[in-house]
Amino acid sequence: MSSTPIQRRADAPTTQEYGCDFRRILPWGSTGPSDTGMGVCTVAPGTTTTPHSHADHEHFYVVSGTGLLHLDGESTAIGPGDAFVVDSHRRHHFENASAGEELEMVSVWSMGSFGAAP
Template sequence: MYIQRKTKANTKYEYGCDLRRLYPWDKVVDPLWGAAIASVRPGESTDPHRHDELETFIVISGQGVMLVGSEKAELGQGDVVYIPRNETHSFQNISAIDELVFLTIYWDSPESLEKMKSIIHSKETSYSIEEKI
């Protein structure tokens, strides 16, 4: 069993929020996707940005306004939003007191697709070697 303790977590201020990266998990597991817990400070907003992967946010606590492209929506605990590839997005904490906390899960980046191709190729190679034996 592997455990990441919150008290020992490596949290960095990135994209305008406190970000605790969960996966990939160094020296434990390197999946084809990534995840992090993000916390937007009261009255602040994540930096508008975009990237070449797919992403979803699951709101854990707090209230915020999500902006994806030209669309805007208020989100709260339990709400889920999907962010398409290369869409500029930001998440504003509308509370002056409480943090806005969400889980971000991202996948299908060019790097992960190359990694998947490599895994598939290595399995195909091992199958062809076994077939020849």
């Protein structure tokens, strides 16, 4: 048995957050907001998430599906393999215009703007 802690998909409860199905992966066992963390956001076909902003910076990676990122009034098409950052206090939401495919994204957030080039 490995000493490396693993968060299994089946063990991460799904909640409704900002209009999408959200599974908090890190920090371990968290059911609410945290200063840093990682989760998986799934936007159902034909739905739009709730426009919102927050103090933390959020990095996204699109795993599957296609849709639109709406950020401060501008819209950009997103799809598998795309990565982007939503900086602190920027109003954003997602739209999945597909009739049958989910839009799934990994979300990593932090109160600091980690990942910035020096």
